[in-house]
Amino acid sequence: MPLPVKDSAPVERQLLRDVVYNRLYEGILDGTLEPGETLLDEKLTAWLGVSRTPIREALMKLADIGLVEMAPNRYTRVAPIDLRAIDEAIYTAGLLHEYAARTSVPNLDAAALSRLDKALKEIRKAAKANNLPALGSAVNDFFLEFERSSGNDVLLAISEGLSPQVLRYVSVWKLPFGTDELPARVTEIHEAAKAHDGAKAGDLVRALYAPALAQFLSDYRRTDADIEESPVV
Amino acid sequence: MPVPIAEAVSPRRLIRDEVFVRLLDAIVDGDLTPGEQLYDAEIEKWVGVSRTPVREALNQLAAMGLVEIMPQKRTRVTPIDPDRLRDLIETVGSLVTGIVRDATPLLTEDDKAALREFTERMGDGDNMAELVRERVLTDGFINVFVRRLDNRTLAKLFTRHLPEVRRALIAAPSSQAFVKGAPHLAAAVDAAVAGNGAKAAKAVADFWNKGLVTVVDEFAPIGKEGR
Numbered sequence: 001m002p003l004p005v006k007d008s009a010p011v012e013r014q015l016l017r018d019v020v021y022n023r024l025y026e027g028i029l030d031g032t033l034e035p036g037e038t039l040l041d042e043k044l045t046a047w048l049g050v051s052r053t054p055i056r057e058a059l060m061k062l063a064d065i066g067l068v069e070m071a072p073n074r075y076t077r078v079a080p081i082d083l084r085a086i087d088e089a090i091y092t093a094g095l096l097h098e099y100a101a102r103t104s105v106p107n108l109d110a111a112a113l114s115r116l117d118k119a120l121k122e123i124r125k126a127a128k129a130n131n132l133p134a135l136g137s138a139v140n141d142f143f144l145e146f147e148r149s150s151g152n153d154v155l156l157a158i159s160e161g162l163s164p165q166v167l168r169y170v171s172v173w174k175l176p177f178g179t180d181e182l183p184a185r186v187t188e189i190h191e192a193a194k195a196h197d198g199a200k201a202g203d204l205v206r207a208l209y210a211p212a213l214a215q216f217l218s219d220y221r222r223t224d225a226d227i228e229e230s231p232v233v
Numbered sequence: 234m235p236v237p238i239a240e241a242v243s244p245r246r247l248i249r250d251e252v253f254v255r256l257l258d259a260i261v262d263g264d265l266t267p268g269e270q271l272y273d274a275e276i277e278k279w280v281g282v283s284r285t286p287v288r289e290a291l292n293q294l295a296a297m298g299l300v301e302i303m304p305q306k307r308t309r310v311t312p313i314d315p316d317r318l319r320d321l322i323e324t325v326g327s328l329v330t331g332i333v334r335d336a337t338p339l340l341t342e343d344d345k346a347a348l349r350e351f352t353e354r355m356g357d358g359d360n361m362a363e364l365v366r367e368r369v370l371t372d373g374f375i376n377v378f379v380r381r382l383d384n385r386t387l388a389k390l391f392t393r394h395l396p397e398v399r400r401a402l403i404a405a406p407s408s409q410a411f412v413k414g415a416p417h418l419a420a421a422v423d424a425a426v427a428g429n430g431a432k433a434a435k436a437v438a439d440f441w442n443k444g445l446v447t448v449v450d451e452f453a454p455i456g457k458e459g460r
Contacts, residue, residue, distance in 0.1 A: 060292070088386035095327065095328055096328070098327075098331070153320055154317065154320040154394075158394075213335055221382070221383045230372060231380050232375055233392050
């Protein structure tokens, strides 16, 4: 019998890997899997009921976005909470959101505006209930709307890639983002978006994220001698 | 016993990195051309390693967008897609503009000297492929600002995405993207040296949007079958 040319196996494997990835991703972000916890292949195999290959693939993907740390032949673990990395990611996400706001806001359509409106309502609700995980994810969702509306797939992909670190922020929630004033600050940005004022929306996003940079510079930036000669390789 | 924090460097990791760097350089420099098929066996022979590190390196390159893996069918160097290239250059440009704005107030005298030297090296931007091969923009300009900001997440993003930009700049038939951008880049360096972050950022945005991004026009759109 001739072998079928199209095989479905890789597709299924791909899906399985994604299922495993999503379970682990959510487990790490909601704290089911604790920061620093060792991830043993056999335990994950038993927990998720799948073989080793999709688990290894999912773990490599999670390592890539900084949620898992792998040291070959030594350990695989949930990345410990790294305040410096979180602060770096928030600053970087701020730059991308600011750019996305400046370029997309002038052309936002009604559907995008209504999604922003919905996200803003979620922000208000979560802030009122003091539900920090919900607040973090609603704020992230609000800003990603600018990237989604930009039509720039790379911009969206890179911003989404920063989301896990940004979302881990909620587990250590502290200033510069006070939970009380956040809904009002985002409302201002929403008003600028409704007025299609990209410059104003961009300036407001920048102002909102500015404390992340100030904090990074005062708490984490190393002295000249300690910084790698060429950080971009 | 507490788990040690330090990153382990195993020999296996090093072999993978060796294959990765060899392939990366070959793709960026154009020795492996856009769309070219890659065969595991040939790479194994070329670099002299086994299949596993080769696959790992290819997966890493695929995550960067430089290689396309279609499971059990083919693996090839990703063709240059002008639409994606535009998105990529604009996104990287927004990050460069942001760090120039924010890192300019932090520049040291050594940084400023390095930037002046960079302007000399860039000249009128002619000979773009050679300048990019020698990493003049990456090391002489972008690295100065990234280093001063000391943000490793940003450094990682540039490390990951600049190779695809560099590949296109090297593959482009002409140097016009650099030639158009060079005056703006010189203005950016002048403003940065003078400590004016806003002005430097504006000039870098001009370099990017009026110069660099025009490299996209040098590549023909690829048809559906090419994707």
